Amino acid sequence: AKTPVALPELAVPGAMKIDKQGNLYVFDNGPDKQIKKYSPDRQLVKAYGTKGGHKMPAYDPNALHILMDFDIDDDGNIWT
Secondary structure (H helix, E strand, C coil): CCCCCCCCCCCCEEEEEECCCCCEEEEECCCCCEEEEECCCCCEEEEECCCCCCCCCCCCCCCCCCCCCCEECCCCCEEC
């Protein structure tokens, strides 16, 4: 069965994953350009990446810009 989920902090959902603990990770392809982690009860836990993404000309190693997909390994590391 499909159940709609309300995530008000999420503007434009992109790639998503669920880890072994039931946390939902979603790339926000809106203005924030961050991977957002939600607890199993869908509360925002953490956001990964610099809010707003990559801004030229400076290089920010923590900024995400175009993200096609990502994964979470058994240790909880996020791979983009």
